[in-house]
Amino acid sequence: xxxxxxxxxxxxxxxxxxxLACLFNEQQYFQKKDIDSYFLxxxxxxxxxxxxxxxxxxxxxxxxEAILISSINDNDKTLFGYNIKKQLPLASITKLMTAxxxxxxxxxxxxxxxxxxxxxxxxxxxxxxxxxxxxxxxLLYIMLIESNNEASEALxxxxxxxxxxxxxxxxxxxxxxxxxxxxxxSGLDVDTGETNIxxxxxxxxxxxxxxxxxxxxQEILSKPEYAVYSQRGIIRQSVNTNILLxxxxxxLWGKTGFTDKAKGCLILISKPPSFSFFEKxxxxxxxxxxxxxxxxxxxxxMWIAKQFIW
Numbered sequence: 264x265x266x267x268x269x270x271x272x273x274x275x276x277x278x279x280x281x282x283l284a285c286l287f288n289e290q291q292y293f294q295k296k297d298i299d300s301y302f303l304x305x306x307x308x309x310x311x312x313x314x315x316x317x318x319x320x321x322x323x324x325x326x327x328e329a330i331l332i333s334s335i336n337d338n339d340k341t342l343f344g345y346n347i348k349k350q351l352p353l354a355s356i357t358k359l360m361t362a363x364x365x366x367x368x369x370x371x372x373x374x375x376x377x378x379x380x381x382x383x384x385x386x387x388x389x390x391x392x393x394x395x396x397x398x399x400x401x402l403l404y405i406m407l408i409e410s411n412n413e414a415s416e417a418l419x420x421x422x423x424x425x426x427x428x429x430x431x432x433x434x435x436x437x438x439x440x441x442x443x444x445x446x447x448x449s450g451l452d453v454d455t456g457e458t459n460i461x462x463x464x465x466x467x468x469x470x471x472x473x474x475x476x477x478x479x480x481q482e483i484l485s486k487p488e489y490a491v492y493s494q495r496g497i498i499r500q501s502v503n504t505n506i507l508l509x510x511x512x513x514x515l516w517g518k519t520g521f522t523d524k525a526k527g528c529l530i531l532i533s534k535p536p537s538f539s540f541f542e543k544x545x546x547x548x549x550x551x552x553x554x555x556x557x558x559x560x561x562x563x564x565m566w567i568a569k570q571f572i573w
Contacts, residue, residue: 325559328526328552331463332563334535335471336544342567347463350442351551354520354528355410357450357459359469362403362480364430365418371400373421374494381417391417396494404491407483408501410519412449419448438472440465452522463549470530470547481532484516507531507557513564515545519556527556536568 329346376396391413397405399418406414419427431445442462452458473480483489487508491499504519513534520528531548548563550556 325550325563326554327550327556327559329463329549330551330553330559330563331467331547331549332567333467333547334545335474335547342546342571343563344463347467348442350460350462352452352458352522352525353450353461353466353551354459354522354525355412355450356461356466356518356520356528356530356551357445357448358406358410358415358520359473359480359518359530360431360434360445361415361418361448362407362483363434363473363477364427365399365403366477366479367434368422368430369399369418371398371403373399375399375402375417375421377413377417381413381420392493392497395497397491401491403479404483404486404489405499405501407480407518408486408489408503410504411501412451415449424448435465435469438465438468440468450520450522450525452524458522458524461551463551466530466549466551467547470532470549474532474545481516484518505529505531507560510561514560517548525552527553529553529556529560531560533564536564536571 325345327345328351329349330343331341331345331347332343333341374396375398377391377393379393382390382393391405391411397417399421402414402418405411406418416424422430427448428445431448432443435443435445440461443460443465445459446453446457447459450459484503484505485508486503488500488502491501493499505514505517507514507517515532515534517529517531519530527550529548529550531550533546533548535544535546546564546567548560550559553559
């Protein structure tokens with residue numbers, strides 16, 4: 264048994280030496296400071312394995328108003344950023360904050376009856392039915408998975424819509440989201456020409472907050488579809504607006520958004536390009552104002568796999 268452990272230790276040391284040799288023989292491709300940081304983290308026993316950046320990277324030109332790609336473990340590290348401080352409409356990405364305020368303030372087992380005022384909201388091809396009653400928990404599923412605007416309005420109305428939106432903005436201030444302003448709980452463009460606004464940098468703060476505190480939101484948004492039952496037993500099959508969930512298991516969860524002003528928006532949380540020993544190793548993609556948000560997400564996945572060593 265002693266010889267077995269000795270041989271195992273030797274094997275790990277041998278593999279480690281091979282990795283070191285490969286890295287340091289290719290210093291023309293990688294930043295030395297990143298290599299040093301990588302192995303310092305390893306020696307200290309931390310799970311902050313940040314990707315090592317190549318010295319000569321291929322350009323990445325996404326067609327979007329703003330984009331932020333970062334990796335998170337013990338800390339977060341920006342892999343790519345464009346217009347990350349620019350204030351832009353965020354469309355239904357708004358519903359992430361709506362979900363937070365609902366979870367913080369309601370008993371999720373309580374019920375809400377849908378009324379005529381709620382179903383007058385424009386923008387939903389799959390309308391809720393006036394008179395139907397849903398639990399708050401089920402309305403969260405409907406709102407987040409199919410990005411239903413009426414569900415978000417129903418959640419806000421239970422408290423008092425004005426007070427609910429006030430709490431949304433207070434939470435944004437608490438999270439130091441200085442570029443963010445909420446005017447409604449859905450993200451729809453309003454008639455006055457104003458709309459909810461944020462920045463990619465602010466959305467990263469919000470996502471990190473959700474990752475650390477709201478397992479339910481992550482669980483809901485990871486489902487490609489979900490069956491919801493009203494109190495009268497009527498089945499509503501909610502299909503996720505995030506089509507990437509069905510394309511690859513590396514895409515864990517996310518939230519879509521679209522309005523005429525905001526164009527295509529996408530929050531996407533995915534696994535790192537290679538195997539990780541640690542649970543909380545993620546890639547965050549934040550895309551705002553895109554012509555094809557899903558195509559950008561696919562291309563960014565390939566780009567970070569090629570441009571960094573994990």
